[in-house]
Amino acid sequence: MPGELYIFNSLTRKKEKFEPYNPPFVGMYVCGPTVYSDIHLGNVRTFLSFDVVFRYLIYLGYKVRYVRNITDVGHLESDADEGEDKISKKAKLMNLEPMEVVQKYTNEFHNVLHKFNILPPNIEPSATGHIIEQIEWVKKLISEGLAYEVNGSVYFEVNKYNKKNHYGVLSGRVVEELMESGRELDRQEEKKEAIDFALWKKASEGHLMRWNSPWGIGFPGWHLECSVMSTKYLGDTFDIHGGGMDLKFPHHECEIAQSVSVTGKTPAKYWIHTNMLTVNGQKMSKSLGNSFLPEELFCGSHPLLDQPYSPMTVRFFMLQSHYSSTLDFSNEAMKAACKGYKKLINGLRIIREMQYENPDAENPENEQLVIQIQKIIDACHNAMNDNFNTALTIGHLFTLLKRINALHNGLLSFSEVGTETFDKLKETYIDFIVNVLGLKEEKPEDISQFLLPLIELYKDAKFNRQYEKVDKIRASLKASGIVLKDMKTGVDWAYEE
């Protein structure tokens, strides 16, 4: 039985015992992508990290409602609430309707996550689907006296909020310092203070995404959607809120300020922030030009890559580090991960088929061994319970794998392990790899690479009149849905109809 789960809470900067508000239910909100372009591998890391959190909570028996949003409006291009909306800009560039851009990249996003075996969330709300709710929130914030309207835009007044609350609880920032040490902030004609942030922006003439509001035609600010949607689907208070490190400030800070202002409560109990994927020690990001797309990775087409890497290799690679550490991408590390992954997954194939067999009186149950295996099984749980330490878990799984392989090739007899321990070993290994870590077998799709040499064998056997062999090959292919066809022109194959 797994013990207690501890989570590092960014809000308190401490590891805390996980006690959901309303067990067995758990509410988890994770900030999703802005769908204005393809997601890169760094983005994938974040969603992968939360996928494991989601999976492990389910594994522990919680009923999880996982909400991950799609940002399809309001995310501005340049600094300090100025500049164009990212989606809007892309739409102009591609000569598409903004919602076409949104759909295109949302589809792509789903596609990519699916390849990495990342489970879909239970609810995936979009910002544009919640304009009405967002307008309601802006109204509330104005009536609370914490927001003000200027020229058809509405801003959150951070200073005022900070009098009664602490703007900066999460990121450890102090408002006074923020105001002093800010960068050139001369462009903020509208705002009272540079640190104020937009709740609603007036749409200029050419702006493509526009909605009617009490303040005129406009669109919602970026931070608002998460406050609105998280509380709508998970309640004023919920258990886990997650996102990448780089969202901590200002995005999550603003979110807290908004939610506290409207509901009077800090929205989430546990905040989880995942760390960045780096390349040569630098954060992977589009602007630095060191990012690559999952698709480029799968076919090895990017200059930084010297070979293709499969989705599960990448998944394994990422799980070998802790979500809270930076992870550096390199070809060497990926190649090592590729081998490691295959080793682990070969073990999965073996143990799935393996049955306890042949009790053997000469080798009675080895008490030491049994204790050792039990200990490692417990260690797997303990590792995951300790703030989702997937790297350690994998380490333990490799130790279990040694026993599995030894059983497989007869270096260890089943009776030494005993039925009970064997069952537990099998269950743990499969459960952790498949359900918790979300790793799966990658069966080669291109069957032709097996087919051709097999067909050669078939021809040889036929030529030598080894019909037993011929029939065997035929049967085995048939089992895979392939039929061989003897024709005058040679041997061909077809999918069985």
Add this chain to the structure above:
RNA sequence: GGUGCUGUGGCCGAGCGGCUAGGCGGAGGUCUGCAAAACCUUAUACAGCGGUUCGAAUCCGCUCAGCACCUCCA
């Protein structure tokens, strides 16, 4: 300038006061027609300098190197 983080053997990467992490790679061995796989054994570490402690990779101080956030970013 402010806030925070990191520095582990050839590479990646856990560990956060005493006990072999692990993977890849290296060396030796077992098995095998050969090979591969697998199994067993093994070497190579905690950026530097001080301090606390019976004991430090792990705590404290300083130094050096690097990163992230403070602007859009997962």
